Amino acid sequence: MSAATPEDLRWLDAAVRLATPHLGTTADNPTSAALVVDPRDQTLVARAVTARGGRPHAEAIALEAAGFEAAGCTLYTTIEPCHHWGRTPPCVDTIIRSGIMRVVIGTSDIRHAGEGLLRLESAGVEAIVANHAPSAKLHSGYLQRLSKSRPLVTLALTVSADDRIVDVATGAAASWLDQLRARSDAILIGAATARRTNTDLTIRTPGLETRTPLRVVLAGASGVDRRLNLIGGFSGYRTAIIAESDAALDAPASVEVLRVAGKSGRPDLTAALTALAEKGIQNLLVEPGPRLAAALLEADLVDHVALLTAGEATGGAAASPDGKFTAVLDAAGLYAISAETIQRDTLTLYRRPA
Known part of the structure; x- marks a missing residue:
């Protein structure tokens, strides 16, 4: 198997840029992108991202758009194409029928264990896995759901300059x-934050409103108040409650209830994340209060943190019980990978070591 060329990597970079804005739209399938490129003059023939809801897959859409022009071309795809029948036909078979001569794959799919590559090569199609870091990052939530039975967890914390959650x-x-x-x-x-803020967790930015994802409340020992906007409101968006198996809960029929193991009326956090993974959740955003943030960090269940520090001491709900949030993140083994200024605030991104 030959190695990926610099041109290959540039096309894979372009595929990742194409797919990234669509994260969160493909249900339990990877948010993949596919590009059909004419190798003679390095021109783009067709491109696609996996459709909303997870099907059709990007490869099938791109090859249909390319039509007869796909023959002799190179297909770039951010993750290994499927080779099995499921809710869609195998993408590998579609590739072979299209006349594609070469496939460059960003990262492997652990579901397929290389079977798709073997089928491509047996049909005379050159197949290369580029081990492309941006492709692996794009699909990290999907791959983690399969390998660890939990979503990729990102904490989003906005804190004031005096280190209190806003x-x-x-x-x-x-x-x-x-x-x-x-x-x-x-x-x-968390239920405590839901009670304190009465938020509806919807997206307000014009043009993104329909991208509001599943909204989940982690019930505490005192349950969840059904009068909250998240529970009893009529937003039109899906809501779920994760509750301990035997805890009393008063929830309307429109709200899905996930029962998991726990103790003293509180759900076990690992069990809660497993339940979400079983629903196909790949990338989970947690907007916690201090207690939930500390519990997730202590349980080693946090992969990324987006920490927005306000330029002013505006106060907030509560401070971290263990000191400054930056010190807490350091103690949890997360490290800063970037920082940028947003008006008067500072956004710092942290991640777990690979």
């Missing part, structure tokens, strides 16, 4: 949070 993001911070919500499959919030 419950309501405004201005640039609100737009930043909406972008995170739009690229997530679900948003999780």
